[in-house]
Amino acid sequence: MKRTLLLSALLISPLLAQDKPDFSKMKAEKIFEQLCAGCHGADLSGGQGGSLIDGEWKHGSEDADLMKSIKEGNPQLGMTPFGTVLNDGQLRMMVIYIREKEKQAKQKGMSFPKPKPGEVTKTEKADYKIEMVIDGGLKDPWALAFLPDGRKLVTEKSGRLRIIGTDGVLQPEPVKGTPAIIEHGQGGLMEVAVHPDYEKNGWIYLGFADGTREGGKVKTITAYVRGRIKDGQWVDQEQIWKADPKFYTDAGIHFGTRLVFDGKGHIYFPVGERGGRMEAQDVANAKGKIYRLHDDGRIPEDNPKFDKDPVPGVWTYGHRNPQGLAFDPRDGSLYNTEHGPRGGDELNWVQPGHNYGWPVICYGMDYDGSPISNETAHEGMDQPVTYWQPSIATCGLAFYSGDKFQEWKNDLFVGALAQQEIRRLRLVDHKVTEQEIILKNIGRVRDVRNGPDGFIYVVLNGPDNIIRLVPAK
Structure with missing residues (x-):
């Protein structure tokens, strides 16, 4: 079951405080690697923070819910708020990236009609x-x-x-x-x-x-x-x-x-x-x-x-x-x-x-x-x-x-x-x-x-x- 959209404050906060990477020049994949992969896995399938591609969402499944979670975080669950390092365009970009991977994962387990001549x-x-x-x-x-x-x-x-x-x-x-x-x-x-x-x-x-x-x-x-x-x-x-x-x-x-x-x-x-x-x-x-x-x-x-x-x-x-x-x-x-x-x-x-x-x-x-x-x-x-x-x-x-x-x-x-x-x-x-x-x-x-x-x-x-x-x- 999805625990939450989680990013570890222990893993991420030192990165933000010490290295101060320039997220404004990063693309979606790189931002996810820097901020999210440590908890949610490089393939988004989960870890300390749970899977982001299994379709189960504890704090709301709409895009606005995901964006709010990334922006405001959840300190009680150890999730850092990233609204201070990512602008609204980047936050929206991360929601799109998660949706993209979620639907790709869903399709991997599905079969689709591939017609062949002469067959029904x-x-x-x-x-x-x-x-x-x-x-x-x-x-x-x-x-x-x-x-x-x-x-x-x-x-x-x-x-x-x-x-x-x-x-x-x-x-x-x-x-x-x-x-x-x-x-x-x-x-x-x-x-x-x-x-x-x-x-x-x-x-x-x-x-x-x-x-x-x-x-x-x-x-x-x-x-x-x-x-x-x-x-x-x-x-x-x-x-x-x-x-x-x-x-x-x-x-x-x-x-x-x-x-x-x-x-x-x-x-x-x-x-x-x-x-x-x-x-x-x-x-x-x-x-x-x-x-x-x-x-x-x-x-x-x-x-x-x-x-x-x-x-x-x-x-x-x-x-x-x-x-x-x-x-x-x-x-x-x-x-x-x-x-x-x-x-x-x-x-x-x-x-x-x-x-x-x-x-x-x-x-x-x-x-x-x-x-x-x-x-x-x-x-x-x-x-x-x-x-x-x-x-x-x-x-x-x-x-x-x-x-x-x-x-x-x-x-x-x-x-x-x-x-x-x-x-x-x-x-x-x-x-x-x-x-x-x-x-x-x-x-x-x-x-x-x-x-x-x-x-x-x-x-x-x-x-x-x-x-x-x-x-x-």
């Missing part, structure tokens, strides 16, 4: 099999879209738009004449989306890293265009959204990118904050936003108003790196998933004009173990519907609206890159009431799509394949 995979609500759609021939596939005639479109990060024929065969030649893209860091050719009225207008939308590469210097940001495919050629291209050149950056991270239609003539898409952090809080800066436009790129007159003039089209702000965007078919609510830093991946209910907090509020810390913010809530900033700690690296998002899996009807499916999994979430009144991992460890999940045939399609990286989930029966 059982989950809480439905059983399924996987079928191979494309086995080889793709390199870094990013997104999948369906054409009404039975063909499919696949983007490759390097800039190629590929077609899967009605016979299910990947055509060897990519579509010619697609826009010039810059493959840089995490960016390249990313999103592909088909207009709901494609049979009438033929429009296909692409999201990609736009920019220049001159003299070894790269400047990019996410851009969106639409065009048509005729006889294997990309034609009739129109610019949908392009940032002012002053917002282009040489950063190779956080491009964001997805595009969805609301059925009322509007499109929604994100642009990541590109590592600019506080730029996400400035509505006059193009980065770290979700946009709403008419499907031809015009700015809707009923878009939200802000205290200062926003970049045209801003719908919401305070985003980091959104790579999932989907409408709930039941009520039209828009949700997004976005990458947090080390911990703090989020699912958000996206509402017009709202601020989603990055980086002022955050449930994670920086990748190197240093703090980002000591706040997880702030007036005027929305809380996530749920968040994941440790990070799962969210990518791809789809509500299931087909008829093949009645048990999954209207559930939300969340892809994950780092954890190589798909999570099924059930939402009731914008709250998560169920969550389970239905697939794990067969590749990095880049995209999850609702197929017109009622099956769930999954784009994988490493291996670079496309599979689909079909009912076991």
Whole structure:
């Protein structure tokens, strides 16, 4: 049983008094080694102070309870208060570190569905099999879209738009004449989306890293265009959204990118904050936003108003790196998933004009173990519907609206890159009431799509394949 969050005054106090280490320059792992490992063990499994990873907490299990214990200590139990040597950001960082290790330890004792072709995979609500759609021939596939005639479109990060024929065969030649893209860091050719009225207008939308590469210097940001495919050629291209050149950056991270239609003539898409952090809080800066436009790129007159003039089209702000965007078919609510830093991946209910907090509020810390913010809530900033700690690296998002899996009807499916999994979430009144991992460890999940045939399609990286989930029966 957990005795308490304990750090020995006898072991630690002389260290603080004599050596006076500079904790302000230490990362989470080093601080834990210096202040905590002597009592709780280097692996957090316990010692004089008990385990921090067994899920049992005597003085409260909430993050605020842990932070209070670390900050104020408990002299009767021999625990030193560390609020005098650690600031609030570092205290928050230590809570994140403990949570990260606690959940990693919990998962070690769990088993997850790892499907194999031809075998039945059982989950809480439905059983399924996987079928191979494309086995080889793709390199870094990013997104999948369906054409009404039975063909499919696949983007490759390097800039190629590929077609899967009605016979299910990947055509060897990519579509010619697609826009010039810059493959840089995490960016390249990313999103592909088909207009709901494609049979009438033929429009296909692409999201990609736009920019220049001159003299070894790269400047990019996410851009969106639409065009048509005729006889294997990309034609009739129109610019949908392009940032002012002053917002282009040489950063190779956080491009964001997805595009969805609301059925009322509007499109929604994100642009990541590109590592600019506080730029996400400035509505006059193009980065770290979700946009709403008419499907031809015009700015809707009923878009939200802000205290200062926003970049045209801003719908919401305070985003980091959104790579999932989907409408709930039941009520039209828009949700997004976005990458947090080390911990703090989020699912958000996206509402017009709202601020989603990055980086002022955050449930994670920086990748190197240093703090980002000591706040997880702030007036005027929305809380996530749920968040994941440790990070799962969210990518791809789809509500299931087909008829093949009645048990999954209207559930939300969340892809994950780092954890190589798909999570099924059930939402009731914008709250998560169920969550389970239905697939794990067969590749990095880049995209999850609702197929017109009622099956769930999954784009994988490493291996670079496309599979689909079909009912076991």
